Amino acid sequence: MAKKFSALVESTMSHEAIDRAKQRTQVLRDEMPLNELRQARGLSQKALAAVLHVEQPAIAKMERRTDMYISTLRSHIEAMGGALEIVAKFPEGSVKIKSFGATELA
Template sequence: MAKKFSELEAKMPAAARARSDTKFHDLLAEMPLHELRRARGLTQKALAEVLHVEQPAIAKLERRADMYISSLRAHIEAMGGKLEIIARFPEGAVKIQNFTTLETIQA
């Protein structure tokens, strides 16, 4: 008989649970667009409706390794998020502000 994950997790040593939690949060911090969309509970069709495009356009965008920042921003905002571009250097991180939306510039 299958056991609930919560039961198995309760039997894990504290160190193993800590490693598991760390790995879980690491995986949540980085994911491809299609996994992010699924994690947000959206289908390609639903996202396409928000973006006023056809579903195949969403599938194509999610497979791309290279895209316009404006396309990525629209995709992220359609999922309810906000895109930020961060440059990381040994001395620290810098948020790049060149990629603001027209609404932000005109406000």
């Protein structure tokens, strides 16, 4: 009979190793490229392109870019159902930047 993966992990991994794996998983969830974020949201490039009123190749190109306008990134994130926040981090603490106005989706 097959064993559950969780039971297998608990029987073969130490609690410290399980904790390290959970921490690493959280880091990977907290930081991901746009294409992985889109996929995690269950969206295809074609579906996102339809929301943004562009062609699918434009989404592929946008996801490969290393530099883009904040308004472009904001539109992309909002089309996935999210909200973009810009935060500056300093040793003394973080500051949310409010200089960038939100865009309206058509």
